Every structure is written in C-alpha cells, then in structure tokens.
Amino acid sequence: MAIDESIYTCKICTGLKADKDYNRFLILVKRDGKRKRKVLDYAKKGWSKRDRVRIATRELDTFINKLESVHKGDVPRLKGYVKTFFDSLPKTSWTTTKKKHYDNYIDASLGNKKIDEILPTHIEECMAKQSRDGLHPRTVNTTLEILRPLYKKAIINRLVLYSPCEGLKMKIPKSKKIVTDASERLREIHAVIMDAFRDDAFYRALYLFALMGRRKGEILSLRWENVSFDHSYVVLSDTKNDEVQKMFLPESVKSALESFYDPVGEWVFSSPTVPGSHINNIEKTTAKIKKKLPYFTLHYLRNVIVSAMAEQGQAAVSMSGALGHLSANTIDKYLTLNYLAGSRMASETIENIVK
Secondary structure, three states: OOOHHHHHHHEEEEOOOHHHHHOEEEEEEEOOOOEEEEEEEEOOOOOOHHHHHHHHHHHHHHHHHHOOOOOHHHHOOOOHHHHHHHOOOOHHHHHHHHHHHHHHHHHHHHHOOOOOOOOOOHHHHHHHHHHHHHHHHHHHHHHHHHHHHHHHHHHOOOOOOOOOOOOOOOOOOOOOOOOOHHHHHHHHHHHHHHHEEEHHHHHHHHEEEEEEHOHHHHHOEEEEEEEOOOOEEEEEEOOOOOEEEEEEEOOOHHHHHHHOOOOOOOOOEEOOOOOOOOOOOOOOHHHHOOOOOOOHHHHHHHHHHHHHHHHOOHHHHHHHHHHHHOOOOOOOOOOOOHHHHHHHHHHHHHHHHHO
C-alpha cells in the first residue's frame, strides 16, 4: 500500500513525523542514497499523546539501529552475546554472581531477542516480572548492572547505535546505614567470634577478616601469595569494583593465619573437600555466631564498622578506604583513596574498642 507522506505534517525529530492527531507516525531516513520508510499506527492504542511520541521515538532508534549495523544478519541474540561478554571478563565473584542472575532472571525474557531489537520497555517488563516474583529491588537492579556494560561494548563494536538501558533506573529503598551503639555492638561481636573459634584459627581468621570490613568474596578468594606477613598487608584482587587493593593485616588476624600457613598452598581458606579450590559455603560456621547474635551477617558487619568509626570521629575518607570503596562520596569522586591507610586506621580503631 502506498504511503501518503502529505498527512504527516508534525515534525518530531529528524527522521520522524506525525499526523495532526499524533496517532500515526512516519519514519523516513536515507541510507546509501535510498529512502527507507515505515509507518507506525497507534490510533487504536489507549496511550497518551506523550507516550505515543515516546514510543515512536524509540521505534525510530530501533529502525536506524538495524540499518546502521555493519552486518545486519550478524547481529547476535542476547543469549549469544552475553556468553561473549562474560567470557571477556575476569573470572571474579562479580562475574559469577552476574552470570547466575542472567541465567535465572533475564534469559527467559530477553535471551532470544537480537540485541538491536531490545527496547527499554522490554527491559522494564523483565525487571517488573522480577519484582512480582519477590526479588529485592537491589537484586532486580542487577539486570541493569549487567546490561549497561554489555550494551556499551556492543556500541563500541558497532553492533548497535544506542543502549536501551539509557534512562532506565531502579528505585532502591535506602537502607539504614548507621548502627546505634556501634562500638558496644562491635565489642559484642568480637567477643562471640573469639569464643566460638578460640580453638579454630582457620575460622577465627576468616571472621576477624570480616570484622575488619572485608567482604565475603574478598576473604574466601584470598591467596597465600597475596599475604605479606613481613609488611602486615594483604592484596585483594577479587574486589567488588574490580580494583586491586592493598589492605592492612592486623596482628590478631596475622597470628591466626600464621598458625595454619601453607607455603605451597594456593588458597588461604582452602576447601577440605574440593582439592585446588577455596571454601564457598560458611553457613554452618556462621550459624555458631547467629546462635548468640541472631542479627549477625557478614555484610551487617560493614555497617557496624563504619558506624563505630564514625562514633570515634574518623573521617569519611578513612571509612571509605577501610571498606574498599572507590570514593568517599559524590563530592570526592575524583579522590584516590588510600586503602592501606584507611584499613590500618580501621584496625586500630576496632582493636581499641574491643580491648
């Protein structure tokens, strides 16, 4: 059927016009000297004018995207490109966690779509389903944490022109960070750890590491080659922000590590059942602490530590350095943090509290 271009009198942007009622839209672009056209008819949709324009604009992006792909027939489906994307990343706990999230919550909804056909609405629907299934907003937000860098790479490789993640946000409720009477709570946790593992240096070292602000993945993936007993520091290579960090090794942790040091071993916290691997599941040993402190989790310790440091008057920069954050806050986003100094200060503060 011939397209009557004369009825499209309202210009929205380059390549997109609408009729006077903004019910029908005409996409018109030129590529290789040829005019490419497409009509979008939303007359029977119950959408507002604003939504019709917004969706038509997205359709224009998708239309151009397909035309501009270097090899249109070679544009991969998401599930194929995800494999390429993850294979190119370092094998860290971040990669493992994100790959598992994709497999469990994204692939069924988006995996069979070509990456240049995925629209923001598709991603929004995928995330909405995750929310309906009861996932926490922070977990749902992992979808964007995966797709944003994936599409950034796809743009660099000229597979797509724009990212459908642009403008999408997940509203995450603010969690309470300040713990009241944090110094007292720190003493309480320290006492329980020392009592529960007084005859077990292996797990005493593990939980004391956590008490110093280290994340579970950073602790379990620690290698003996990255522990310096002579200079009292450890090098963390598997961090949340993918940055190698040098952290202070306090005496209480060092002495526990020295008691089971294995000069030919690879992992500090090696698995007793899987040769060549580190332990992964610490629920049973954590339960020993939770039996006396029901509120206890490794991540909660980070809130306790930063709150205790605040009570002792430590600066935000020191607190961020101790926890391994890239920056203290938005204002300080260009500040390079001294992780070693921050973690040393945290260790001294903690040890002063628990004495």
